[in-house]
Structure formats: structure tokens, C-alpha cells
Amino acid sequence: MSRPLADRLRPQTLEEVFGQRHLLAQGRPLWAIIKSGRIPNLIFYGPSGVGKTTVAGIIAAQTNKRLHRLNGTTASLSDIREIVSEIDTLTAPNGILLYLDEIQYFNKKQQQSLLEFIENGDITLVASTTENPHFYIYNAVLSRSTVFEFKSLTTEDAFQAVTRAVEFLSRESGQVVKIEEAAAKRIAFSCGGDVRRAINAVEICVLAAPIRQDAILITADLAAELTQTGGMKYDRAGDEHYDIVSAYQKSMRGSDPDAALHYLGRLLEAGDLPSACRRLMVCACEDVGLAYPQIIPIVKACVDAAFMLGLPEARIPLADAVALVASSPKSNSAYLAVDEALEDIRKGLAGPIPRALQNKHFDGADHENKGQFYQYPHDFPKSWVNQQYLPDSIKNRKYMRFGDNKTERAFSQYLESIKR
Numbered sequence: 298m299s300r301p302l303a304d305r306l307r308p309q310t311l312e313e314v315f316g317q318r319h320l321l322a323q324g325r326p327l328w329a330i331i332k333s334g335r336i337p338n339l340i341f342y343g344p345s346g347v348g349k350t351t352v353a354g355i356i357a358a359q360t361n362k363r364l365h366r367l368n369g370t371t372a373s374l375s376d377i378r379e380i381v382s383e384i385d386t387l388t389a390p391n392g393i394l395l396y397l398d399e400i401q402y403f404n405k406k407q408q409q410s411l412l413e414f415i416e417n418g419d420i421t422l423v424a425s426t427t428e429n430p431h432f433y434i435y436n437a438v439l440s441r442s443t444v445f446e447f448k449s450l451t452t453e454d455a456f457q458a459v460t461r462a463v464e465f466l467s468r469e470s471g472q473v474v475k476i477e478e479a480a481a482k483r484i485a486f487s488c489g490g491d492v493r494r495a496i497n498a499v500e501i502c503v504l505a506a507p508i509r510q511d512a513i514l515i516t517a518d519l520a521a522e523l524t525q526t527g528g529m530k531y532d533r534a535g536d537e538h539y540d541i542v543s544a545y546q547k548s549m550r551g552s553d554p555d556a557a558l559h560y561l562g563r564l565l566e567a568g569d570l571p572s573a574c575r576r577l578m579v580c581a582c583e584d585v586g587l588a589y590p591q592i593i594p595i596v597k598a599c600v601d602a603a604f605m606l607g608l609p610e611a612r613i614p615l616a617d618a619v620a621l622v623a624s625s626p627k628s629n630s631a632y633l634a635v636d637e638a639l640e641d642i643r644k645g646l647a648g649p650i651p652r653a654l655q656n657k658h659f660d661g662a663d664h665e666n667k668g669q670f671y672q673y674p675h676d677f678p679k680s681w682v683n684q685q686y687l688p689d690s691i692k693n694r695k696y697m698r699f700g701d702n703k704t705e706r707a708f709s710q711y712l713e714s715i716k717r
Contacts, residue, residue, distance in 0.1 A: 302500040303493040306465050307351055309358070314348050315492050316454040320445055321352070327445050331356055336394070338415050340434065341425040343447030344537070346491030349425040352447075353396045356423055363389035369402030377410050384419045393420045400424040401433035408435040415441055449490025456485040458492045462499040463515070472513060474503055479517035487524040498524055538572070546576045550584040554623035561619050565612050573615060574600045581622050588628035588702040596622065628700035637696045648688030681715040 308314045311321050311328060320327040330336065336356055341349040357364045365380050383389045395411075397403070414420040415438070422442065426433060430444055450458070459481045467474040476499075484502070488495035501523055502515045545560035564573040581596040599618035603611035641647070653671040672682045685692055699705040 301497060302462060302466070303496040305469075306462055306496055307354070308348075309355065311352070311355060314351060314355075315458045316450040317348055317352075317447055320447070327352075331359065334359060336360055336421050336423070338422040338442040339424070340400070340430050340439070340442045340444045341423070341447055342430050342444055343427070344449055344490065345427055346488075346493035347447045347449060348492065349447050350396075350398060353398075353423045353425060357394055357396060360394050360421075362392045362394040362421060364394050364396065366396045367398070369397060369399035372397075372403070372407075374407060374410060377407065380420070381410075381414060384414065392418065395420050395422050397422060397424040399426065401426045401428045401430075405435055408438050412437055412441070450488075450492050450495075451490070452482075452485050455488050455490065455492060455495045456481055458495050459484050459499055462496045463503075466499070466503055473511065474513045474515070476502075476515040477517050477520075480515045480520035483517060483520040484524055538569070542572050542576050545573070546580050546584075549577075549580045549619060549623045550627065552623055552627065554620045557619050557623040558616060561612075561615060565608060565615070568608065570603065570608060570611055574603060577615065577618055577622065581618075583632045584627050584629060585622055585625045586628045586631050587705050587708065588626040588700060589704060592621065592625055626702045626704075628702055628705060630698055630700045630705060634696040634698070641691060641694065646691050648690035650688060651685050653684060654686065679715040683716070 311331060314321055319325065322328060330339075331352075339356075341353065343349060363383060367376055367380075380393060380395060383393060400408075411420065411422065415422045422438075424434075424442070430439060459476070463474050463476045463481075480502070484495055484498045488498065498520075499515070502519055503513055505523060506513045506515050506519055508514075541560055541563050545557060545564065548556035548560055561573055564570075578596060578600060581592050585592050596618045599614040602614040606614070653669055655669070672684050674680045674682050676682075687694060699709040
């Protein structure tokens with residue numbers, strides 16, 4: 298009884314695992330691999346509380362290999378050497394299965410120490426990580442492993458976990474435990490796809506619930522009181538952070554103010570004011586740009602106000618700015634133009650600056666054609682004169698292609714008119 302309910306209720310078979318039907322439904326690749334009993338090196342990637350450790354435990358129970366468990370946050374090279382020392386001994390005649398939780402915390406040297414043994418099959422690696430393995434796991438380990446992505450549970454899956462937890466507690470305690478449907482739905486919704494969180498919430502509710510008519514009753518009000526904190530996952534250094542800020546900017550770019558405000562809310566609820574402001578400024582410049590150039594100082598003023606006010610009031614000017622950016626006409630013409638110019642520069646297509654534009658007014662004695670020959674545009678009608686500004690090697694290059702919006706059409710027509 299001292300162990301958490303989520304651990305006591307941990308599934309022992311694949312059929313008992315909540316969610317992950319895309320991996321564990323009969324006939325799916327991971328299901329077939331586990332049922333075959335011939336386990337290759339596996340990496341399970343996904344958020345916490347979705348069954349990665351549970352499935353690894355089921356695999357370990359079905360293999361005849363010597364099982365070792367390590368956690369990347371605490372394990373060291375000496376732990377790995379100790380495991381390796383058992384290879385080809387009587388304690389591990391059929392090889393070793395190493396379950397390595399949080400492998401992203403293993404440094405490169407620790408991961409490299411496993412390579413020889415996972416390649417020749419002496420050690421079968423089953424690792425789990427909450428971070429994108431292509432960013433956090435050494436490429437040589439990845440190339441010898443198969444990655445399976447675990448997903449957050451749906452509310453329906455979490456609801457099933459809640460009802461099973463209530464039934465389990467009833468059997469375990471010998472006392473009737475009941476839960477209102479609205480309470481079960483509340484817990485399932487608030488867990489944010491984390492089954493461990495949902496089950497532990499049931500346990501807390503049971504401890505706090507009153508006994509009515511010889512039964513423990515979990516009411517909707519009690520569930521709401523004990524699950525006030527939302528189930529939103531967020532880690533400023535992890536994948537969830539980058540997913541949220543990506544969705545935030547793409548929603549503004551895609552002219553969906555409702556979605557943009559939702560993701561703004563997620564960032565602010567996590568207290569990540571800098572990311573909310575930085576992506577907002579980027580979007581104003583990159584995605585609205587010349588279609589509505591006045592937006593840039595407006596958004597900058599809102600960002601300044603947000604930092605001056607701090608949270609929670611910062612949400613007000615930021616909501617104004619996010620709604621404005623999402624609802625404004627879009628153009629990335631200047632963004633594309635400067636990137637094209639940078640591409641030429643990185644290719645070496647720069648060349649000497651034309652003599653007329655150089656910041657010098659003296660020619661050496663050996664210079665045959667003395668004089669700078671710069672023409673001051675304001676000395677000419679409409680403040681424009683035809684002279685070369687780009688280097689000779691790219692003098693005819695065109696970077697700027699104006700977008701089809703009212704403001705940029707006006708800019709384009711103005712430039713055409715002064716050059717006629």
C-alpha cells in the first residue's frame with residue numbers, strides 16, 4: 298500500500314496498456330516484435346506517463362535475458378562496466394537486456410561505451426526518453442536502434458484508466474469506492490494525456506473523499522478542487538517548449554487568432570514571457586512585414602508594455618498584439634529577399650563595392666580615372682538618378698519581389714514611376 302497507486306496498477310500485459318494503439322494493437326509492428334520474443338535495440342520516445350516504462354517492463358518479463366535497469370540521471374560509467382562484466386558469464390548465459398530510462402541524460406562517452414555490445418548483441422538496449430532522440434542521442438546508437446514514438450493519451454483512454462483505478466481501489470481496500478461520471482471526466486481531461494497523473498489523482502481523491510452510505514464517493518466538486526492545476530506539459534529546454542512556440546508562430550502566420558491566443562495562453566501559463574514576446578516580434582517582422590509595416594513599432598510597444606507590467610497583466614498588451622498580427626495581411630517578401638542576398642554572399646558573390654559608393658575621397662597617384670563620381674539623388678527630379686549600387690559581379694541581381702497587397706503594390710508602383 299505504500300507504493301503509489303500508478304505503480305500498483307501498472308499493466309502486466311500489452312492488452313492492459315492504456316492508449317498507444319498505433320504501436321500495441323494486434324498486428325502493429327511493435328506488438329509483433331514483442332510477441333516474437335526476439336527483441337532488437339529499441340528507443341521509446343514520448344512524454345512522461347504514457348507507458349514507455351511499462352512496455353519496457355513487459356518486454357523484460359518476456360525475455361530470458363538477464364535484466365538490468367539504469368536511469369540516465371544517476372547512472373555512471375562504472376555502472377555500465379559492471380553490467381558489461383557479466384557478459385558470457387553464468388549469471389547472463391543468454392545475454393543482457395538493459396533498460397535505460399532517460400537516456401538523454403547519458404553523455405556521449407557513456408553512450409559510446411555501449412556501442413560495441415549493442416552492435417554484437419551481447420546487450421539488448423531498450424531505452425526511453427522524453428526528448429527528441431535525433432537531437433539528444435548519439436547517432437551511432439540511433440543507427441543501431443529502432444525508434445518508436447509514444448503519444449499522449451486521449452481523454453477517452455484516460456477515462457478508462459480512471460475507472461479501472463477506482464475498481465482496483467475497491468477490490469484492494471475491501472470498501473466500495475464510487476466516482477461520479479463528471480468527476481471521472483474531470484480527472485481524465487485535466488491529466489493532460491498523462492495516465493500516471495490521472496491514476497494518482499484518483500488516489501488523492503479517495504483519500505480526501507467523504508464516506509456516504511458506506512461507500513467512498515468521489516464527487517465532481519472534489520475532483521475539480523484537487524485537479525485545479527491544468528495538465529499542460531511544458532519544459533523550457535525540451536520538445537514541448539519548441540512545439541508550443543512553433544504552433545504559436547505558425548498560428549499567427551496562418552491568420553488564426555483563436556489558435557494564436559490559445560498558444561500565447563500556454564506560454565504565459567508556464568511563465569515564459571520572453572518566448573511569447575520574442576516569437577511575436579519575429580512574426581510581426583517576418584510574416585506581416587511590408588504588407589503592414591506600421592505593425593512593427595506597434596508590436597514593439599506592446600512587448601515593452603508587457604515587460605514593464607509583468608505577469609499576469611502582461612497578457613493584455615500581448616493579446617492585443619497577437620490578435621493584430623494574426624489578423625493582419627501577410628507578406629514575407631523582405632524576409633525572402635534578405636535570405637537570397639545572404640545566400641549570394643555566402644557563395645562568394647560579393648565583389649568590390651562600386652567606386653562611387655566607397656567612403657573615400659582621395660585617389661592615389663597611380664589611379665588612372667580620378668574622382669568618385671557619386672551622384673547625389675536629391676539633386677535630381679523625384680530624388681532618383683540611375684547609377685549602379687550593386688557590385689559588378691551581381692549588378693543585375695533582383696532580390697526584392699513585392700507582394701500582392703495594397704501597401705507593397707504602392708511601393709512597387711512608386712519605384713516604377715520614378716524610374717520611368
